[in-house]
Amino acid sequence: MSNISTASLRSIRAPKQYLRRRTGACLIFVRWLVACFAAYLCWAAVPAAATPATPSTGVLEFLSGEIAFADKNEIPEAGWEKRQTPALWLSDEARAKLAGKLTAWGRFRFDGRLLPDEPLAIYTENNRERLTVYLNGVELFRNYRSATSQTLGWNRPYIIPVPQKLLRDVGNELVLRVGSDRQFSLGVGTVKVGSQEVLGRLYNYQQFWRVTGSAAANYAMLFLTFAAFVMWMARRSETEIFWLVMTGLLWFVRDFHFFAEESPLDPYWFQQVSYYSLYFAVAASLSFCVAFLKLSNHRRIIAMLFAIGVALCIFRVAITSTNRTDLATSLATLLVSLLVCGLIIREWFRNRSLESLALVAVVLFGTVLGLHDIGRIPNVNWWQGLGFHVQPFTGFLLFSVFLLSVGRKYLRALTEVETLNASLEERVETATHALAASERARQKIEVEHAVGIERERLMREMHDGIGSNLVTALAVVRKQGEAPVAEETLQRALTDLKLTVDSLAPVEGDAVALLANLRHRMEPDMEKAGVKCVWRVEPCPSLDWLDAPNALHMLRIIQEGVGNVLSHAHATSITIACCPSKKDGRDGVELVLTDDGCGFIAANVSGNGRGLSNMHTRASQLGADLRIESDLGAGSKLSLWLPVEMGGRKSARSTSG
Known part of the structure; x- marks a missing residue:
């Protein structure tokens, strides 16, 4: 097989090998994600109650x-029941026992001698909703201003310093009072007592991931949503930007209750908006993915997603009206996400784009996070997981994919701009050279035009001035019967003037036309001398360098040759020929003048007169090759070879034989 065939096979195999590597990388990534998810489930499924209450870390849980x-408002004296804590779902039990607002109390006893000798604190989280903390009958903390405050304490951690004067060696009693409106949830959360330094680190961790980080991610997402809205207003044809805007707005509405300290509107309606916005936030997120990748039938898929969202809302209303958990709707939301993820994976196998792979990762990761948060719902309580909800970061992850796409488009745009600039610079340089050449051509034309005007003027002056005087003198000589020599001299001078004027006329490199003018001017003289002129001309290439001065050199050489024949050769015929000819590989035109006269020996005439010397000088000026061949009784031959290109001029030389 030839080298060309081998290279062709390599060029065909290379894309296939690249696709195999990309596909393998994707499968490895998916397997890694599934393995991580399985390991996470195994870890998260360990019940929280398995953690022993031990003071070894300086903290009692x-x-x-x-x-x-x-x-x-007072700590009850009776009605206490032993329970495992945290007890996050006390709503149903409280509604059955209480007629008004829901209120539950949690009491914990501990020995002060088990705590370290350093500043102490009480740490608690997941309390729904209004919280009051008592130590040994003394109120230490409350998270609301009044009994009517719409406090949202379910997702906030709290740390309360313990005054040393209230702490006893034995018999300490810690009491938590939680309360909420009747339509809301109620629960006593996690309670810990111990080192203020240790619990402070736990508080900072939980405060960041539950409140501060969640708020930062969502407000950043809201800012990006506004930027995307401005972009969409300028590019309304790009529907994926519209769905990105809807994704940002709906996720912010959904996530606001995670970090809000108080309800911004009626608590009941705020709760309903927070719950039901989830389905539409997921639908908008998946619609963004579908529109971003331009999946086939993407409009129909988006309509189906929102129809499913409405159906899940109706289904949730039906379920919650029976006081049952809405676990089914949450799991259905995850199932829809996985189905759309399958469509995205199929699209990735088609185009292998980085954006498609990033969306696959985000949707899969978002599904895992959603399952994590479902398991932390109080009336589900599969696991505690990371100890906080991760759903508030989902919307920001989608925006990160959009930012990735925008960044890649920006880099591609920069590359295209740089390429375009380089192309424009090249085109400008080309145009500049073309303009410079055009300007030079224009100046040349102007010069040639000026020269042409001056040539025309000189021709008119020579014709009307010198020519008229010569014609007049010739007429006077003929009328007065002067000596024939004077008449012949005047006639030759007039013919010579006409040839000079002819040489000034533009010939555009046409040597044949120039010879035709010479024949026209000299044929009368040859007829008077009884010499027959034979004309043999073939089509010849144009001689671009044949301007007026060079044309005059050529005419003078031929004129001198004809004059010598008429004066000395006693010939009866002259043959003038012109044909294309090559010399040393160069194209040219050859002019040949032959006669049937007596001929001559070059050695006998080389020192007399300047005729032949002038002919050689003129030939050298033309870069031509002049040859004169003659022998006694055999006539003579003048050969003038003219190059088409003027480069590499050679000196004229003469040979005789």
Whole structure:
């Protein structure tokens, strides 16, 4: 097989090998993600109660306590029941026992001698919703201003310093009072007592991921949503930007209750908006993915996604009206996400773009995060997972994919601009050279035009001035019967003037036309001398360098040759020929003048007169090759070879034989 064939096969195999590597990388990534998810489930499925309450870290965690239900401001004396804690879902039980607002109490007893000798604090989280903390009957903390405050405490951690004067060696009693409106959830969360430094680190961690980080991610997403809206207003044909805007707005509405300290509107409606916006936020997110990748039938898919969102809302209303959990709708949302993820994976196998792969990763990761948060719902309580909800970061992940796409488009645009600039610079340089050449050509034309005008003027002056005088003198000589020599001299002078004028006329490199003018001027003289002129001309290439001065050199050489024949050769015929000819590989035109006269010996005439010397000088000026051949009784031959290109002129030389 030839080298060309081998190279062709390599060029065909290379894309296939590249596709195999890309496909393998994708499968490895998916397997890694599934393995991580499985490991996470195994870890998260370990119940929280398995953590022992031990003071070895300087912290006591209460895994059990006493719970009571009483809608009062004083710590109840009766009605306490032993329970495992945290007890996050007390709503149904409280509604059954209380007629008004929901209130639950949690009581925990501990020995002060088990705590380290350093500043202490109480840490608690996941309390729904209004929280009051008592230590040994003294109120230490509350997270609301008044009984009517619409406080949202379910997702906020709290740390309360413990005054040393309230702490006892034995018999310490820590009481939590939680309360909420009747239509909301109620629960006593996690409670820990111990080192203020250790619990402070836990508080900072939880505060960041539950509140501060969540708020930062969502407000950043809201800012990006505004930027995307401005972009969409300028480019409304790009529907993916519209769905990105809807994604940002809906996820912000959904996530606001994670970091809001108080309800911004009626608590009931705020709760409903927070719950039901989830389905439309997921639908908008998936619609963005579908529109971004321009999937086939993407409009129909988007309509189906929002129809499913409406159906899930109706289904949730039906389920929650029976006081059952809405776990089914949450799991259905994850199933829809996985189905759309399958479409995205299929699209990735088609185009192998980085954006498609990033969307696959985000949707899969978002589904895992959604399952993580479902398991942390109080009335589901599959696991505690990371200890905080991760859903508030989902929308920002989608925006990161959009930013990735925008960044790649920006880099591609920069590359295209740089390429365009280079192309424009090249085109400008080419145009500049063309303009310079055009300007030179224009100046040349102007010069040639000026020269042509001056040539015309000189021709008129020579014709009307010198020519008229010569014609007049010739007429006077003929009328007065002067000596024939004078008449012949005047006639030759007139013919010579006409040839000079002819040489000034533009010939555009046509040597044949120039010879025709010479024949026209000299034929009368040859007829008077009884010499027959034979004309043999073939089509010849143009001689671009044949301007007026060079034309005059050529005419003078031929004129001198004809004059010598008429004066000395006693010939009866002259043959003038012109034909294309090559010499030393160069194109040219050859002019040949032959006669049937007596001929001559070059050695006998080389020193007399300047005729032959002038002919050689003129030939050298033309870069031509002049040859004169003659022998006694055999006539003579003058050969003038003219190059088409003027480069590499050679000196004229003469040979005789």
